[in-house]
Amino acid sequence: LQAGIIDKQIIALTHQMADAAGEIQLRYFLKSVEVETKADLSPVTLADREVESTLRAMIEAHYPEHGIIGEEFGSVREDAALKWVLDPIDGTQAFIAGIPTFTSLIALTHNGIPIMGMIDQPCSKERWLGIAGENTTLSGNKIHTRPCDSLANATIGTTAMKYFTPEQAEIFEALKNACGNVLFGGDAYLYAGLASGKIDLVVEAGLKPYDYCALRPVVEGAGGIMTDWQGNALKLGSDGRVIAAANAALHAQAMKFLAPSSPKSLLRF
Amino acid sequence: LQAGIIDKQIIALTHQMADAAGEIQLRYFLKSVEVETKADLSPVTLADREVESTLRAMIEAHYPEHGIIGEEFGSVREDAALKWVLDPIDGTQAFIAGIPTFTSLIALTHNGIPIMGMIDQPCSKERWLGIAGENTTLSGNKIHTRPCDSLANATIGTTAMKYFTPEQAEIFEALKNACGNVLFGGDAYLYAGLASGKIDLVVEAGLKPYDYCALRPVVEGAGGIMTDWQGNALKLGSDGRVIAAANAALHAQAMKFLAPSSPKSLLRF
Numbered sequence: 234l235q236a237g238i239i240d241k242q243i244i245a246l247t248h249q250m251a252d253a254a255g256e257i258q259l260r261y262f263l264k265s266v267e268v269e270t271k272a273d274l275s276p277v278t279l280a281d282r283e284v285e286s287t288l289r290a291m292i293e294a295h296y297p298e299h300g301i302i303g304e305e306f307g308s309v310r311e312d313a314a315l316k317w318v319l320d321p322i323d324g325t326q327a328f329i330a331g332i333p334t335f336t337s338l339i340a341l342t343h344n345g346i347p348i349m350g351m352i353d354q355p356c357s358k359e360r361w362l363g364i365a366g367e368n369t370t371l372s373g374n375k376i377h378t379r380p381c382d383s384l385a386n387a388t389i390g391t392t393a394m395k396y397f398t399p400e401q402a403e404i405f406e407a408l409k410n411a412c413g414n415v416l417f418g419g420d421a422y423l424y425a426g427l428a429s430g431k432i433d434l435v436v437e438a439g440l441k442p443y444d445y446c447a448l449r450p451v452v453e454g455a456g457g458i459m460t461d462w463q464g465n466a467l468k469l470g471s472d473g474r475v476i477a478a479a480n481a482a483l484h485a486q487a488m489k490f491l492a493p494s495s496p497k498s499l500l501r502f
Numbered sequence: 503l504q505a506g507i508i509d510k511q512i513i514a515l516t517h518q519m520a521d522a523a524g525e526i527q528l529r530y531f532l533k534s535v536e537v538e539t540k541a542d543l544s545p546v547t548l549a550d551r552e553v554e555s556t557l558r559a560m561i562e563a564h565y566p567e568h569g570i571i572g573e574e575f576g577s578v579r580e581d582a583a584l585k586w587v588l589d590p591i592d593g594t595q596a597f598i599a600g601i602p603t604f605t606s607l608i609a610l611t612h613n614g615i616p617i618m619g620m621i622d623q624p625c626s627k628e629r630w631l632g633i634a635g636e637n638t639t640l641s642g643n644k645i646h647t648r649p650c651d652s653l654a655n656a657t658i659g660t661t662a663m664k665y666f667t668p669e670q671a672e673i674f675e676a677l678k679n680a681c682g683n684v685l686f687g688g689d690a691y692l693y694a695g696l697a698s699g700k701i702d703l704v705v706e707a708g709l710k711p712y713d714y715c716a717l718r719p720v721v722e723g724a725g726g727i728m729t730d731w732q733g734n735a736l737k738l739g740s741d742g743r744v745i746a747a748a749n750a751a752l753h754a755q756a757m758k759f760l761a762p763s764s765p766k767s768l769l770r771f
Binding site: 332354390395422 | 595596598599600601602603623625626627628657659662664683684685686687688691692694695698700701
């Protein structure tokens with residue numbers, strides 16, 4: 234279906250964008266950064282802005298007809314079928330605290346559906362690439378989610394409890410208590426780790442399109458499933474509550490906690 | 503006082519030990535690892551054991567008279583004045599989850615007092631070295647804690663709430679709520695980030711000597727303070743409740759939460 238869209242040129246550009254993002258991130262990461270406080274208190278840095286404007290310029294130069302949605306500078310050409318979705322620094326908290334789990338997230342969506350996603354970490358030089366219908370790679374090598382068929386054996390991750398509303402936190406607590414192991418922190422790394430077969434479940438809320446669009450192709454191309462809390466496949470316009478699971482059996486078990494009484498709790502694409 | 507103890511040979515060996523640890527860690531980090539569950543549920547890996555036995559062999563080869571305390575293989579020569587304290591993989595949860603914030607921690611203690619500490623991360627190639635009486639370095643460059651004189655402006659970090667008892671969690675919650683920003687996760691990276699001027703306070707409990715011994719020289723050589731919750735300088739035998747602060751003013755403000763009514767809440771060394 235979308236095989237024709239993601240061609241060599243698009244993949245090459247995406248790699249170049251991640252290279253450029255990493256170079257800028259590292260330049261700022263190795264020294265202290267000025268912190269600005271947004272209304273929602275998430276720290277934003279000069280690096281954030283420099284990365285996003287650089288990536289936007291690269292897209293404009295190669296695909297001036299494509300739309301762009303970015304964390305820092307909003308949207309252009311919102312009616313384009315192909316739209317890039319950019320998070321110049323995912324994990325800005327970690328970035329500012331000197332912890333190398335920040336990443337750049339680059340996604341391409343087709344009619345709102347994420348069909349390519351890249352997660353890049355410049356310190357460890359780890360780069361995940363997911364393309365709809367293809368096997369996800371980590372730095373060029375194919376990776377797969379690991380077999381894990383029960384919550385009791387599962388490691389569940391979430392970045393921080395503070396991103397949940399009180400009602401969501403209650404739901405997450407119940408699910409977490411059914412899981413064998415829980416991991417806090419990590420941002421996009423949690424989803425990358427799930428794709429690499431090291432984490433089994435990730436459940437979060439309050440995510441924006443630039444937070445989750447790049448993740449879905451990476452997770453699904455490695456054999457996982459990524460939906461909202463109703464079981465709907467993630468796309469532009471999803472409500473920001475997400476679940477990623479290593480496989481369908483685990484997803485189904487977790488959905489009993491996320492949407493226990495909803496007739497919509499069936500997995501649908 | 504201790505200037506004569508930490509000589510070039512000891513420093514060179516410590517670098518070689520960190521190199522060896524990083525090589526083994528990376529070999530396991532890049533693939534999945536078998537997980538064994540200890541009584542306390544902390545995950546332990548084959549890598550953990552291989553790193554520690556390698557480091558112990560290196561110490562035995564160069565300083566057969568020194569004592570060694572390690573996470574995996576216990577203590578030898580406990581009555582030696584000079585004892586090495588080893589955490590082969592700090593942040594094993596992160597290690598297993600594929601998140602590159604694990605480190606190796608190597609400390610040397612003299613009569614129980616940590617006089618040298620190294621924190622090493624092999625993916626990002628960041629290496630912190632603290633020596634009593636000298637300026638802490640990050641990969642060879644001198645670093646300093648940042649000026650931050652009030653809790654309201656401070657970023658406080660802790661690895662996870664689960665390491666606190668309910669009473670400790672209550673104390674931490676109150677302190678955290680007085681701080682401008684809070685960061686979860688990170689393990690030794692929190693203290694390294696404090697030394698690098700990116701985090702202002704770290705408060706944890708339940709730490710073992712191999713968790714904290716390497717951290718104190720790094721923190722204090724960068725201008726910070728690291729004590730227990732009573733204000734006592736950390737040494738072998740401390741009770742595992744620790745606070746690291748960017749400076750004395752911030753430490754004093756935080757101590758009002760940690761030891762509010764204790765006459766022992768004064769800072770003493």
